[in-house]
Amino acid sequence: MIERSAVKILVLDDESFMLKLLSRVLSNLGFTSVTLCDSGRAALDQIVDAETSPNLILLDLNMPEMDGIEFVRHLVERHYAGSLILVSGEDERILQTAEKLVQAHKIPILGHLHKPVKPDALSALLETWTPPLTDSPKAAKKIYSADALRAAIDNGELVNYYQPKVSVATGEVVGVETLVRWLHPVDGVVFPDQFIGLAEAFGLIDDLTQVVFTKAVAQAKVWQQAQLPLRVAVNVSMDNLSSLNFLNFVADLVGKVGVAPHEMVLEVTESRLMQDTRAPLEILTRLRLKRFRLSIDDFGTGHSSLAQLRDIPFDELKIDQGFVHRAWADETLRAMYDASLALARQLGMEVVAEGVEDRNDWDLLRRTGCDLAQGAFVSRPMLATDLPGWVEGWKERVRTELLTQATNQMI
Incomplete structure (x- = not known):
């Protein structure tokens, strides 16, 4: 006290x-x-x-x-x-x-x-005030070299984690987002904010994405064979889309493994402004023609999200977590959330709300008819081996929580 x-x-x-x-x-x-x-x-x-x-x-x-x-x-x-x-x-x-x-x-x-x-x-x-922890200052994030990241890619130190996406209306688990982690032999788990920018800056992003995508496709096949069909999303840098090699790589890989293109989702984030958009536009359009699903990630935070929606045939829009969490209590956030949801609806796109952190966030999605939810309220990212057990626990949680909610609404 x-x-x-x-x-x-x-x-x-x-x-x-x-x-x-x-x-x-x-x-x-x-x-x-x-x-x-x-x-x-x-x-x-x-x-x-x-x-x-x-x-x-x-x-x-x-x-x-x-x-x-x-x-x-x-x-x-x-x-x-x-x-x-x-x-x-x-x-x-x-x-x-x-x-x-x-x-x-x-x-x-x-x-x-x-x-x-x-x-x-x-x-x-x-x-809510608590004294600062002066005896245990937060360590600064370690800066890694391009050579260290290259070695990590070559040595198989990159591991995929998966975060579920669930239907807000039914609670059904419909897909996962692939989130890469670097299992450093000394530092343990290194998160992508410490190495994705490095990969883009030093020309390693193609090799990194190929490793992540290859493992994600193989895992999608394993889940399908286990009667757990899930749409598996992989984050794609705009840098990946500057060469036809990426198009050929993903198309050849899903054909070889035996996964239908529409079961794979490519989540595109424009982390930096592209000087020439012709190559990405061509590649994304051709990927769509091959029936890969395209998702615009972190909508509302990029350089030209509206222009992307105009120019590229996206199937899915992901509302950035900054506009989702606590939108039920914040008029400004709610306006951004509502506008994003309405825009996606008018364009016939499926909508994923990111950053669903608590029951209040979840209830807002239900009231407004959002399609899919992703965030800590549903689950944090996990290893592939943990997903089947989590799915069973989630089904029970949905059954009891949704029934509780329906009962409360009837009283």
């Missing part, structure tokens, strides 16, 4: 009335070590070192001389190790944007409050 009187709080607001009000509310809540400042300059004088700096700052955004956004920049320069709560009379979208900026600066933020501040709302945010 945290001793509230020991928590050092700084309140920064240019309105003397708000300073007095927040001071009184904090005192009533048991927080007595409170410093009040009416300007950013005065507040920065209180942030000298980790020993004397406040644990928590209640920050107004709109102030003369130095606004809250500029103040945050100064906090970064001073390596501030505490947390923030934004307190402002600005509208919700500005507060959300400011909150994302604070998060981008790696400063812990408990949330934001609208003026006039409600004591119970402030109390609820303060309850």
